[in-house]
């Protein structure tokens with residue numbers, strides 16, 4: 653989720669023209685994915701061979717202070733009953749460590765580890781969100797910024813990751829995990845979403861080195877129409893729609909251009925907005941998969957109910973994507 657205190661904005665007028673809101677329902681929606689992936693004659697005939705079935709779990713916001721434990725238990729059970737072979741998370745794994753004291757952060761990571769240890773029976777690949785970064789908001793976190801586990805160091809160590817961003821291959825598909833939340837130099841407790849020059853160069857080189865069909869996961873959406881649905885961090889200013897630079901990637905045209913040049917990026921998964929959408933731009937499908945916690949484990953009129961995405965990847969480079977309820981209803 654975004655930091656609602658932040659005040660850094662950028663103008664992304666015209667972005668909505670790139671995309672179309674498709675199927676915010678909980679039903680299987682495969683038409684757009686098949687169109688984007690140019691299925692073979694065999695797949696068009698319904699004889700596609702599945703390479704991998706996995707779940708995208710985003711925005712878990714695990715905390716011992718709300719209903720995370722029973723809610724997560726149901727989410728694991730639902731996804732595993734669907735026959736998933738992997739969970740790919742989308743960040744915001746714990747409620748918050750961006751602006752929380754160490755003692756609270758310790759409690760949240762401890763519960764996350766307990767829940768995955770006790771209920772998850774498939775391999776997990778983690779992506780980091782803004783709320784997983786330790787203490788960027790120094791004043792509220794009570795940190796100085798020189799602690800060895802400050803910032804990204806703590807979540808990378810907690811999860812045993814090789815780094816903030818990385819890639820891996822699984823069953824004939826390539827996966828890229830991005831890490832796109834950076835400190836806002838103008839706002840101590842704010843952040844901006846973009847790829848640094850270092851990460852963008854890595855992304856270009858990584859994509860150039862594979863011909864496999866590729867799934868990208870980024871906590872903050874690169875292309876999304878959810879700001880038009882939710883509001884809150886959008887505003888009308890001088891007759892332009894202004895969207896927070898922490899809500900959607902500031903460098904969307906650049907990153908989308910990298911995907912287009914590569915030609916093998918099929919699906920880009922995100923969270924952050926706690927809303928569901930599906931946008932197809934130039935053959936690349938961008939999906940916001942809602943939130944496993946729905947509205948932070950509380951009833952909410954604006955955000956989605958607790959959800960995850962169930963994704964089938966096929967050997968011909970096509971995919972199916974469906975939003976599923978976890979079975980938990982926030983009280």
Ligand SMILES: [Fe+2]
Pocket residue numbers: 653654711713744924925926
């Ligand atoms: Fe979130």
